[in-house]
Amino acid sequence: MDLGIAGRIALVNGGSAGLGRGAALALAKEKTKLFVTARGEERLMQCCEDIARETGADITPIVADHSSDEGRETILSICPSPDILVATCSPPPFSGDFRTVGRAEWEEALSLTLLSPVEFIKAVIDGMVERKWGRIVNIATGAAKYPAAMRVLSGPPRAALVNYTVAVAKQVAKHGVTINNILPGMHHTPGIRDMFDSQAEANGTSYDEEVAKFVKQVRIPVGRFGDPEDMGMFVAMFCSEMAGYATGQSLVVDGGMGNSIF
Numbered sequence: 001m002d003l004g005i006a007g008r009i010a011l012v013n014g015g016s017a018g019l020g021r022g023a024a025l026a027l028a029k030e031k032t033k034l035f036v037t038a039r040g041e042e043r044l045m046q047c048c049e050d051i052a053r054e055t056g057a058d059i060t061p062i063v064a065d066h067s068s069d070e071g072r073e074t075i076l077s078i079c080p081s082p083d084i085l086v087a088t089c090s091p092p093p094f095s096g097d098f099r100t101v102g103r104a105e106w107e108e109a110l111s112l113t114l115l116s117p118v119e120f121i122k123a124v125i126d127g128m129v130e131r132k133w134g135r136i137v138n139i140a141t142g143a144a145k146y147p148a149a150m151r152v153l154s155g156p157p158r159a160a161l162v163n164y165t166v167a168v169a170k171q172v173a174k175h176g177v178t179i180n181n182i183l184p185g186m187h188h189t190p191g192i193r194d195m196f197d198s199q200a201e202a203n204g205t206s207y208d209e210e211v212a213k214f215v216k217q218v219r220i221p222v223g224r225f226g227d228p229e230d231m232g233m234f235v236a237m238f239c240s241e242m243a244g245y246a247t248g249q250s251l252v253v254d255g256g257m258g259n260s261i262f
Helices: 018-029 041-055 069-078 103-131 155-175 190-203 207-218 228-239
Strands: 009-013 033-038 058-063 084-087 134-139 177-184 250-253
Touching: 009 018, 009 103, 018 033, 018 041, 018 084, 018 134, 018 228, 033 041, 033 069, 041 058, 058 069, 069 103, 084 103, 084 228, 103 134, 103 155, 103 177, 134 155, 134 228, 155 177, 177 228, 190 207, 228 250
Parallel strands: 009 033, 009 084, 033 058, 084 134, 134 177, 177 250
Antiparallel strands: none
16 A cells, blocks of 8 residues: 655654564655664664665664764754654663662653653654644553553653653644654564563573463463564554544554553
């Protein structure tokens, strides 16, 4: 399906792996002019090479930390006027007892998951308004809607991000600019693989066995974890020409794990 965004300039922050890579791949398939950022040079370069080989898309890798002032300056000097902004990041670590989460951990999580996307939105949104077209999608977390003690470093900052973006979305909607959020559940990402591989090693099991155990414990109705490529298609949908009437929305993609009718 042609989403009507071929040739649009798209910036994907945190796009070298996991859900960010899934979003970058989906936008590359739509023939956007793609800029992908990440901190790790080797993985980013390999990701961009693989996607370009698969799709033939025009992709520019940018090695930078989008949560830092210096990194944002570098990224925006190379891609100052994107039509599409997709923001994601490596999620903060799962937390144990909430009492053990220190101030430094909170400040790092807030910088990465709240302040960085807010600063990028402020930097690019006026250009979108002037051009009368823009799409912003934040890949956040299901924990923003469904609080969980093990995700206190991820859920609260991103709940604040959702609140902020919905408020801003109402201000720019009349100019053809939309802002939406995706709230993913459990997906096969490098971070999730590392966590469940560690559990498997400790328990003498396998990654697949640990995933199956978790799926049963939390009762994910579809009976599995999601794939980053599938998530990427939801991002592309929100970025499409046809999605101009959907803004300020937060779409949960968690295999039916959350118990809510809205």
